[in-house]
Amino acid sequence: MKQLIVAFLSLGLILGFSFDSFNNAEAASKVKTYKNCSALNKDYPGGVARSSSVKNKGGKTKYKPYVSKALYDANKKLDRDKDFIACER
CATH class of the missing domain: 1.20.5 (Single alpha-helices involved in coiled-coils or other helix-helix interfaces)
Incomplete structure (x- = not known):
């Protein structure tokens, strides 16, 4: 038993x-993939960061990026300056 x-x-x-x-x-x-930065910025105005510890290489930004590793990895092609923040504004 x-x-x-x-x-x-x-x-x-x-x-x-x-x-x-x-x-x-x-x-x-x-995870949603976006065609371009305009489409991604409609949902995430500050872009998407891979982690909370990444720093923007491009200078001042107006918005804080949304942090999501999965979302960043799906839209990695939109990160032109390779600073681990896609479509930052």
Whole structure:
């Protein structure tokens, strides 16, 4: 009886972890990509930064960038000066 309970608990843990990793992969694939900076700046006026510790190389900016690694990675092509902030204004 004890072995049966342990087997069911183990099976529940294994299934729980596998569904959790499936949901994380699905959520990561739903990141929006933008055609150009005008489209990205409509949703994120300050652009998108890869992390909160990056510094702007281009000088003064008017808005603070939104920080999201997944969103930046999906729109990396829009970062012309390669400072890890896409479409900063």
